Amino acid sequence: MWLLALAILSINPFSKVLNIDDKGRPLVRIGLATGVGEVLVSGSGLVLRDPDGSMKVAGAGEWKVRLVSSEPGTARWWVGVSYTDRDQVDGYVVNERGFVMNLGGMMLDLRRRIVSLGPYSSRREALRVLGQQKKLNEYAFLYSDVVQRPEGIFEARSSSSTVRGRALAFTALRGVTVKGKGFSGTYPGTVYVLLDIRGRLVVVNELPLETYVRGILPGELFPSAPMEALKAQAIAARGQVLSKIGARHLGDPYHLCASVHCQVYKGLASVHSRTSSAVKKTTGLVLVDSHGHPVDTVYSAACGGHTEAAHRVWDGPVVPYLTGRFDLTGRRPALNLTRERDIRTFIMSPRYRGACSRKGVYRWTVRIPLSFMDALVRKLGAGRKFRRMRVLSRGNSGRIMELLITGDGGDTVLHGELTIRRRLGGLKSSMFVWDRTRDALILHGGGYGHGVGMCQWGAIGRARAGWDYRRILKFYYPGSRLVRIY
Ligand SMILES: [Zn+2]
Ligand SMILES: [Zn+2]
Structure with missing residues (x-):
């Protein structure tokens, strides 16, 4: 029974701590889409896992995933205006967020202090304050603390079977293909279907940090740039991913989003041999x-x-x-x-x-x-x-x-x-x-x-x-x- 509990814990999606794979590499979670009504999932050798239990279904063909029912969670909302190294800033609340973790013998200190206004009990109220702050400072941002996690039931249906669970996980040999309203792509690693704090369906891709950096690098610097510049860019991009973790999407069930807000990420579609080589040489x-x-x-x-x-x-x-x-x-x-x-x-x-x-x-x-x-x-x-x-x-x-x-x-x-x-x-x-x-x-x-x-x-x-x-x-x-x- 405790093994089962561990399985649930390891995917607490609101925790910002990085999971580590069996080779000791950190995994990052990227939010691909939020609030999509229904998604189609496919891939060769697709495996569907209900992370609440031990059920495994080797699924051929396409799975239609939808949210059957959900209860939103509750959160406290904040408006962040800047970061600081001080304990107190007059007229504001200073919140420490992020975490410390040991990675390959190095203490990765991803804590930071956010100069904030709040807390607000509703997102609407926080958005109003954010609007006022944005007039003065374009870098103001919204964040939240999860007080109570959302609950819900998902259903995945193929031509031959139906699986239900509180969250679903998909893996496939050459990437999981996901299609939903307004987005589609093929993603390495695991694709999760989860709930956000408002009880909406969220598609999340968890993958090794290195694979993620390979996916985003062509969007950061054009692949025909000199190799030494690409290597410098690969290290800078890796550092940016690490420094954004625990600083962004604090109330979301992932580390970073896949849009320009964090970094445009399109899964396997955007990799290029020269940028991937720059990532490999600087692993x-x-x-x-x-x-x-x-x-x-x-x-x-x-x-x-x-x-x-x-x-x-x-x-x-x-x-x-x-x-x-x-x-x-x-x-x-x-x-x-x-x-x-x-x-x-x-x-x-x-x-x-x-x-x-x-x-x-x-x-x-x-x-x-x-x-x-x-x-x-x-x-x-x-x-x-x-x-x-x-x-x-x-x-x-x-x-x-x-x-x-x-x-x-x-x-x-x-x-x-x-x-x-x-x-x-x-x-x-x-x-x-x-x-x-x-x-x-x-x-x-x-x-x-x-x-x-x-x-x-x-x-x-x-x-x-x-x-x-x-x-x-x-x-x-x-x-x-x-x-x-x-
Ligand atoms: Zn310059
Ligand atoms: Zn983002």
Whole structure:
């Protein structure tokens, strides 16, 4: 009887601790779809398992899976606004989430402190608060703690048999094919059909971390990139997966979702031989900081000649290896990019060649009609006519972090590089200066993305210049070192 109980425990889907397979490799759970009414499951040598019991059914053909009945669980909801290393932040609750686990002799510390508002007893109330916070900070997010798990019964039906269970698990020789409304794909490892906190059907794929990294890498960097850049990217992607576990989807029955929110994942459909080779050659390699903690290996497309500081972008603690540095092929210039005069020189002068020098990415120009700015002023409640804008602060790379917009009805401040990019019509980055003409603002900008951590075009440039992946990673995450965790 206790063996049975263990089987149930090992798939407590709301636990964020990673399961380990029989070869000692960590397994990650990816949420593929939520709220789908009915799914079709097939695969060669498909095995259907009811994880509540020991039943095994070797199923040929296609299985139709649906939810027979369910009771939602209960949760407490929070709105996260940033991360911190402090115990207390005035006016907020500081919640510690995540876990510590031993992986290959290394203590993987995936705990973090979230600066939060709440708790709220309903999702609706939390969503309302999230909406207010998003106006100020695009990085605000919703999370929850499960108080009581949902309950339900699933039914899987093939042409010859029917299986019922509180959760279902499918495995197949060459991947499990799942089709539902709005999604379909073939997935390695195990495909679970589970309940989310609201009592809805969720499709979850559990697979080895390495296999997952193989699946997502082609979406992170194009497979024809130099091999050393692909290897650096594989290690950075692996690190990103680890650092997101226990920080995202805290109230969901999986670690990460399969959309852009976490990382686009399409199962076996997207693997490519060159990116898979880069993953294989770096199997189990993870970057750690001076304390032995996994490095938060963030990256973006192009820094524009200077990488940005993490704490300026995400409003968290200072991260020693993510404070920003020049990413140039030549000498380090004596410029302070937080100053208006210096950032203008840096962007406008052709003298400064970035490792990420690429047409349309390293430097760009955008024209914003004043009529667009008038509309923005109205949206922000600062009157009807745009008067002017002024930079209140820039990050270390020169990305604007606070922008004062003045309309004929008053002032508004846009906070954060992502908010500024989105409000101004979807800019590549907030590293820009501008000139005003009679009817428009002409923006002269640099870089693509938030600019924190590894610069992907820079990594490509450096790989082409003969750098190996170790040197590339050391450059973009200074003070870090590589360890093999399995
Ligand atoms: Zn997600
Ligand atoms: Zn760069």
